[in-house]
Amino acid sequence: MIVFKQVSKVFPDGTSALEKIGFQINEGEFVFFIGPSGVGKSTIMRLIRREILATEGTIMVLKNNLAEMETKEIPQLRRHVAMCFQDFKLLYDKTVYENVALSLEVKGEGEPEIEKRVAETLKSVGLEKKGNFFPIQLSGGELQRVGIARAIVGKPNILLADEPTGNLDPDSAWEILKLFKEINLANTTVIVATHNVDIVNKFKERVIVLKEGKIVSDEKKGKYEKST
Ligand code: ADP
Numbered sequence: 001m002i003v004f005k006q007v008s009k010v011f012p013d014g015t016s017a018l019e020k021i022g023f024q025i026n027e028g029e030f031v032f033f034i035g036p037s038g039v040g041k042s043t044i045m046r047l048i049r050r051e052i053l054a055t056e057g058t059i060m061v062l063k064n065n066l067a068e069m070e071t072k073e074i075p076q077l078r079r080h081v082a083m084c085f086q087d088f089k090l091l092y093d094k095t096v097y098e099n100v101a102l103s104l105e106v107k108g109e110g111e112p113e114i115e116k117r118v119a120e121t122l123k124s125v126g127l128e129k130k131g132n133f134f135p136i137q138l139s140g141g142e143l144q145r146v147g148i149a150r151a152i153v154g155k156p157n158i159l160l161a162d163e164p165t166g167n168l169d170p171d172s173a174w175e176i177l178k179l180f181k182e183i184n185l186a187n188t189t190v191i192v193a194t195h196n197v198d199i200v201n202k203f204k205e206r207v208i209v210l211k212e213g214k215i216v217s218d219e220k221k222g223k224y225e226k227s228t
Contacts, residue, residue: 002048005059018040019212019213030206031191032191084144086163126145140168170198
């Protein structure tokens with residue numbers, strides 16, 4: 001489903017973010033990318049969504065060779081590869097419902113279908129009573145739930161999350177990770193980039209550890225030792 005072969009990324013200013021990394025992620029997996037700030041986690045996420053191109057190597061996502069994709073095919077790829085963020089990236093002048101509905105409106109879905117899908121999705125993230133609230137009225141954990149609802153309402157194959165618990169207290173962070181696991185069990189491949197060691201170690205999922213742009217370990221039911 002996602003294959004990186006000998007992938008390197010050097011930014012135009014000469015910064016080398018990734019050096020010859022390789023991994024494969026299969027359908028239905030739950031994977032953490034972990035390591036301190038600056039090791040290349042976000043760069044991997046951005047490469048998977050083809051926001052940036054690799055300098056070297058091959059990246060396949062859902063059978064597409066990203067280097068060979070045409071620009072007009074990219075929006076379609078991103079519909080299948082959704083993303084949520086540490087700072088949520090919500091529209092603060094729109095309600096919860098409107099934030100989640102937006103991606104379906106952009107796709108040109110009809111109003112009855114949008115209403116049904118948004119209601120289902122808000123329920124699945126535990127926000128069925130908050131559709132008419134504005135983001136400013138919500139807690140951090142609830143804001144991330146809106147971010148997740150917005151990402152999954154289009155039924156993506158792959159959900160990427162970049163430091164999704166970075167702005168949350170430990171209890172909310174734990175609840176958000178449980179929600180990712182539910183989404184994963186409902187047949188979505190979930191990939192979480194984080195430096196939150198406690199959560200990773202409690203979760204016992206596949207852990208890919210990065211250090212200075214390289215993969216230093218990749219283990220099923222992994223743990224992360226701070227010394228690596
Ligand atoms: P992480 O997500 O693990 O914190 P990043 O993938 O954001 O790490 O960054 C990896 C490295 O690439 C860092 O040294 C960072 O400064 C650098 N980097 C990220 N984006 C850019 C960019 N657009 N231009 C130059 N350097 C960048």
